[in-house]
Amino acid sequence: SLDRFPLGEKRLMDVKLGELGSWLGKRDFTPNGVLASIRNGHDRYYNKYINVKKGGIGGVAMLLVGYVALSYMWEYDHLSEYRLWEYDDLRVPTTYSIIHLKAL
Amino acid sequence: LGAGLVQLAHLHTSPNSQAPVPALPEKGGKTRHGIIPEELFQILYPKTGVTGPYVLGAGLLTYILSKEIYIINHETFAAACMGTVIIYGVRKFGPDVAAFADKLNEEKVQKAQEVKDLAMTSLAQAIQDEKKEQWRAEGRQMLFDAKRNNVAMLLETNRRERVHMVTNDVKKRLDYQIALQTLHRRMEQEHMVNWVEKNVVTSITPQQEKASIAKCITDLKVLAKVQQAKTTA
Numbered sequence: 001s002l003d004r005f006p007l008g009e010k011r012l013m014d015v016k017l018g019e020l021g022s023w024l025g026k027r028d029f030t031p032n033g034v035l036a037s038i039r040n041g042h043d044r045y046y047n048k049y050i051n052v053k054k055g056g057i058g059g060v061a062m063l064l065v066g067y068v069a070l071s072y073m074w075e076y077d078h079l080s081e082y083r084l085w086e087y088d089d090l091r092v093p094t095t096y097s098i099i100h101l102k103a104l
Numbered sequence: 105l106g107a108g109l110v111q112l113a114h115l116h117t118s119p120n121s122q123a124p125v126p127a128l129p130e131k132g133g134k135t136r137h138g139i140i141p142e143e144l145f146q147i148l149y150p151k152t153g154v155t156g157p158y159v160l161g162a163g164l165l166t167y168i169l170s171k172e173i174y175i176i177n178h179e180t181f182a183a184a185c186m187g188t189v190i191i192y193g194v195r196k197f198g199p200d201v202a203a204f205a206d207k208l209n210e211e212k213v214q215k216a217q218e219v220k221d222l223a224m225t226s227l228a229q230a231i232q233d234e235k236k237e238q239w240r241a242e243g244r245q246m247l248f249d250a251k252r253n254n255v256a257m258l259l260e261t262n263r264r265e266r267v268h269m270v271t272n273d274v275k276k277r278l279d280y281q282i283a284l285q286t287l288h289r290r291m292e293q294e295h296m297v298n299w300v301e302k303n304v305v306t307s308i309t310p311q312q313e314k315a316s317i318a319k320c321i322t323d324l325k326v327l328a329k330v331q332q333a334k335t336t337a
Contacts, residue, residue: 048133054206057194058135065139072174082177088170 138194 002014008026015023028036049059072079084097093101134142140157148156168174 049135050132052129052132053209054130054202055132056135057138057198058141059132061138062135062141079175079177080172083172083175085172 002010007015007019007023010023012023027033049055049062082096083094084101086092086094136142136145136157145157148160152159169176
């Protein structure tokens with residue numbers, strides 16, 4: 001039913017799976033467009049969870065959890081040195097686990 | 105020129121819309137356990153029922169741990185401790201903090217409401233006063249009528265005073281003429297009487313005088329005789 005509308009103007013949830021690539025190509029990637037999308041996202045989150053009379057902890061908590069997750073992703077390369085086993089096989093321990101757990 | 109005309113049409117308008125500001129929503133978007141939006145549960149409910157997202161969470165957790173996408177290290181214990189403390193703190197002190205924040209907000213809103221109410225009452229009072237002044241201005245006609253009456257009365261009084269003055273003056277002049285004529289007549293009369301007397305007196309000849317005196321003496325004698333007769337009788 002939304003077929004007669006141009007692709008670039010549909011929302012993400014209304015785009016069919018096969019059209020996703022071409023829809024992504026039509027999005028506005030100029031600096032102004034990027035800023036506008038950032039501002040849009042911020043306004044949506046702010047007006048839904050924070051700019052209310054009785055806000056709950058969810059508004060701030062989700063941001064903090066997102067920050068924790070993002071910082072974990074950025075540190076993953078460094079943290080992967082502390083892995084306990086290699087290649088999904090619990091019987092093959094890593095150097096770290098051999099050295100440090102054997103010391104225990 | 106067309107673009108200039110368009111700008112000219114915006115000359116005395118403002119970009120602010122006149123619609124009233126919509127009120128803030130009462131509650132924010134709902135979240136389950138504080139960090140997962142409720143929409144996820146609603147999306148999965150038709151297909152997987154109530155426990156769907158929890159099973160999804162458990163499966164994801166198992167996958168992350170087993171593939172060591174999340175690596176268990178010393179920080180895991182720190183995170184667990186911190187998480188416990190945070191959750192305990194929020195559960196215990198959450199409602200109190202929320203009530204305090206609500207009270208602060210309430211005070212702010214109340215202050216603004218007071219200002220607004222004061223402004224409304226003063227403006228309503230100003231409207232009342234303005235209407236009163238307009239009503240008073242309608243009575244101008246009566247004021248002018250009264251003033252006009254005053255002026256007319258003054259003019260009438262003045263006119264009557266002058267009429268009196270005129271009447272008095274005319275009367276005085278006429279009285280003068282009358283007095284003059286009376287004087288004339290009297291003088292003529294006296295003069296004539298004096299002249300007649302004088303002529304009569306000079307016309308009495310000595311012979312007539314003697315005859316009259318003799319008549320008077322005879323009359324007196326007769327009278328004495330009569331009198332004498334009366335006293336002896």
